[in-house]
Amino acid sequence: MLFNSYEFALFLPIVFVLYWFVANKNLKLQNALLVVVSYVFYCWWDWRFGFLLAFSTLLDFYSGQAIERSTSKANKKLWLIISVGINLGFLCFFKYYNFFAESFAEMLEMMGFTVHMSTLNIILPVGISFYTFHGLSYVFDIYNDKAKPVDDLVTYAVFVSFFPLLVAGPIERASHLLPQFMVKRNLDYNRVIDGSFQIVWGLFKKIVIADSAASLVDGIFGDEVASGSIRALGAVLFAFQIYCDFSGYSDVALGVAKFFGISLMTNFKYPYFSRDIAEFWRRWHISLSTWFRDYLYIPLGGSKGGTWMKVRNTFIIFLVSGFWHGANWTFVFWGFLNALYFLPLLLTNRNRNNLEVVAANSALPSVREFFGILITFILTVFAWIFFRAASMKAAFTYIGQMLQPSLLKFPKLKGADNTTLLIVVLMIIIMLSVEWLYRRREYAFNGIYLKKLPLQLFIIMALVSLIYLFGGEQASFIYFQF
Template sequence: MLFNSIDFAIFLPIVFILYWFVANKNLKLQNSLIVAASLFFYGWWDWRFLSLILFSTFVDYSIGYRLGEEENKVKRKILLWTSIVVNLGFLGFFKYHNFFLENFITAFSFFGTEIRANSLQIILPVGISFYTFQTLSYTIDVYKRKLEPTKDLIAFSAFVSFFPQLVAGPIERATNLLPQFYRKRKFEYSKAVDGMRQILWGLFKKIVIADNSAEFADLIFNNSSDYSGSTLVFGAIFFTFQIYGDFSGYSDIAIGTSRLFGFDLKQNFAFPYFSRDMAEFWRRWHISLSTWFRDYVYIPLGGSRGSKWMQVRNTFAIFIISGFWHGANWTFVVWGALNAVYFLPLLLAKKNRSNLDVVAQGKYLPSLKELTKIITTFGLTVFAWIFFRAANINHAIQYISEIFSPSLFTVPSFRDIGPAFRFFLIVLLFFGIEWKGRSEQFAIEKLGLKWRSPIRYAMYALIIIMLFWHGQNKQQFIYFQF
């Protein structure tokens, strides 16, 4: 069920009414309703995978329960590794089986040995990368005694399957989200209004910005051999807009929907394209995943402590694993490694924590130095996204080779270039709004809230009109494939 679909527009009000007007006097009933609604939401794609998420829920609930009673260190480690193996085993089978099989066959073919093996027709369960990491965070935190194991199976099931963020995050920590299922929720009008505003802004990002950017990005990437280097640059930029609008839009809708039900999710994007270096970018992009890898992989490996070699090793490990998490394709591995190359000089020079404030705080415009840093960081990001979007490594290399050719200095030209430039103006307006609200948790919190009611509601009406006007290019969320 897509957030930008009629199905969800019907589903959400029904669940909202049942939640606040039928189940509002009983906490366990509210949590049970969330579980039922979440399983219905997830099963809307493919009911066969409900057994997978239910099994994962039961395994981690049982292991967490046993960890709370077990004091023997060896047995506790066995329980922890059981959870890790089960969860990553499912993830590895569904997501990476054919990738490893094909590369295994290719490797032996290189040495003159031909191996015959058939790939499996495996359907990737939607959201498996997200809820797998979410349940793992619970088991690991219980093992480290950072969290008391729950004895409430319904609350734990609601935590794992919570439908607003089930299929594409944010990846919530058990320490933040799970305790919210223990507390009685009361309807707060201001919180619900804020949630609706957040949903509206998320839909704008997805439908107006991302889906229309996708139209131009797909046209150029899918026919890259037909275009000049200057046009390919525009293709990469359009994809840069697409993936940000798509993924941050999903996160905004998830956070807004959660607020309608009295829950607070963590911020997942903090205006990353205004970053002044790549370290700042990764503190602001997909925050829930970046911090997950930092806390559960990077720091256990030694983090930035130890020798320079260890710092280099750990940095490449974390970025390559992050790239591989995104998909079973060498393009994602290269994308991760490239970001490690971007990040390493800052780490080794101990400048990776130099931009912790908001850019141009209290000013209308950045300084020339800040603007130069923003443009440079944005350019490096756009270049890396080429590998993320390309069909394979050869496609990425050909794409980049054509960019760095004499045709880079020609006038961009492709079908529908007129609409593309007009849409580009909408994107610039969008980033102007983002710039205006960059000091807030969400841009929409800043824009228009102090305006008089008629002007504010006129702005909301304009956004709704644009949603219907640009809604013909509806596409699936990019991160559903991860």
Template sequence: MLFNSVSFAIFLPIVFFAYWFVAQKSYRHQNVLLLLASYFFYACWDWRFLFLLMFSTVLDYFTGLKMSDSQTIARKKFWFWLSIGVNLGFLGVFKYYNFFAQSFADGLANLGFEIHPWTLNVILPVGISFYTFHGLSYVIDIYYDRIKPERNFVDYSVFVSFFPLLVAGPIERATHLLPQIKRERVFDLDRAKDGLRQILWGLFKKIVIADNCARYANMIFNDTADYATLSGSTLLMGAVFFTFQIYGDFSGYSDIALGTARLFGIDLLKNFAFPYFSRDIAEFWRRWHISLSTWFRDYLYIPLGGSKGGTWIRVRNTFIIFLVSGFWHGANWTFIVWGLLNALYIMPSIVFKTNRNHLDVVAQGHYFPTVKELFSVILTFLLTVLAWIFFRADNIGKAFSYISHLFSSSLFSKPTVFPLDIIYLVIGFVVVEWLGRERHYALEGLPMKCPKVMRWSLYYVLIIAIFYFGGEEQEFIYFQF
């Protein structure tokens, strides 16, 4: 069931009505309803993998209790490593087994030994990377005595499987989400309206911006493309289209997830903060997929020593973080190279300790940036565009071929793919995002400053654009991760 589908447009109002008008007497009744709705939502993808989600939930729930009740450190460690091992084991089998098996076979083939590895013919369970990380953070926090285990199984299950965040995040923490699940929720009309605005903006990002950019990005990046026949300017256009596709797609999903959760009186972690307005790569990674970046910071970077050691320790830890981040995204060398390239980008700021220079919003309190800020934003954006080529390419060879033909004399020629209507849409989208960059999302609070007629006109324009530019339902990119 996609957020941008008719089925979800039917599912959401039904759950909303039952939540506030049938189960409103007790938050426990509401939690039972949310759990059943979440399991139904997940079963719509593939009901067989629902049992994997349930097993992971039961494992981490009982592991948390066993660790808390353990009388010895050894016993506590046993339950901790059991949970870590099983969770990562499932993730490794479903997501990485074929990659390692084929990479091993390719390595032996280069040495003159031919083998035919046994591979799994199974689809990747949707959302497995996200709900696995929910469980891992919960178990780790209990192990280090940061939180107490949740003893109500329904409440914990809702934390893991809450349907707005189940398949593509944000990656929540027990310290943030569980307290909200365990308290009474009262309907707030203004909060619900704000949630609907964010859902509308997320749908616009996905259907109008991402899906339309995807048509041209796919046309240029497709498997049969001979990049030598394409001008450098056309290849640049394809990379830029993909850059806006992945942002509109993933941040659009996050907006819909956050807005939907707000309809039920729950606030999820902010996942995007206008990353393409960043002035350096360090700022970009503070603003892109925030829940994953902070997860790696808290559960990997800091335990490795963080920034407390010397320069070598900081450099080593940064490379490890980006290597793991790339590998988290998928079982392909392209993602690993993408991660390492971003590590190289950020390295000067790590070495010279300038990675926290830009903690504010660019041109805060002003309509226009300074020349220096503008140059920094454009440079950071272009570096990001280059890195996304590796993320989008099918393999390393195609990525390097794409880049080699991009940087040619034809880079400054007129591109053969130049859809003016989509380009105008992207420019308008960037303007709205720029005007709203100091808020949680672009439309937050902005319409309330306008007269009612203008406010509703804006809503109708967005809705009309969604129906006019929308086509077939397209999955969200991050479902594959």
């Protein structure tokens, strides 16, 4: 079930009424209701996916209890290995089997062997990377004595399957989310209103900008004779498409969670206002970046060792992050490229220079901040080409065709695409302007409903009207494939 679907528009108010006005006096009933509706939400794509989600939930729930009960370090480690091994085994099978099989066959053919390797027609379960990482963080924290296992299966099940974050995050930690399902929640109408604003803003970014840009991006990346400037335009448009698509999903997820008295971690903090790549990765897909930091980078030694260890760990975390996104060498190279971007900052100890919001005490950025933002954006856009391309060959072909003398020509699309482009550019300018004004807040418009109500109602109605006008075919979210 998509957030931008009519089914969800009916599903959400029904669940809201049942949650607050039927099950509101019983915490366990509320949690049980959330589990049931979350499985309905998830199985809307394919009912078979529900069995895998249930198995993963049971595995980590009982593994966590077994780790806690174990009296020896060896037993604790055994149960950790069982949980991690099975979880990653399922993830690798569904997500990477064909990739490894095809890569192995290609390697053998390069060595002169004739190979007839068959691959399976495997359906990738929606959200498997996200809920697998939820469970892994839970057992890791118990093993490292940073958390205690819960005794109630329903409570743990709602932590794993809570429908707003189930299929595309944010990737929550048990220490943050589980306690919220263990205490009574009270209906707070201010939070519901705030959540409504965040949902509308997320849908605006997804439907009005991302989906409109998608048709242009698909056309440009599929055009074999496009000029260099058109190629550059396509890369920039994809940068905004993926940002508005994924951050739009996250905004809707956080807004929906507020309807049920639950706070999820912020996943995006205006990443295209970053002044260097290190700051960008503190602001982009924060839940994944911090997950790899806590459960991979730090256990490997983090930045405590010598220069070689710092460099090694940096490349490991970026390469794994790239591979997490998909079974394609393009994602691995995308991670490698970002590691290269990050390396000079790491070696000169400037990777934590920009911790405060840009232009913290002024309306506009300084000249240095402006060029820092511009350079970071250009580097990011270049890396996104590999993320978007179907193969490494396609990516390098695209870049070669972009870096031609025609790069300096004014980009002009064909026919009606020019009108679409003008509209998309206008919407991007509006989005960036609003996010710049409210860059100190959790999300654009956060909290402004409390004052100047007539103006805010006008704004919200304008956004809803745009969403309605641009809403046509219900397009899936990009990160559903990961």
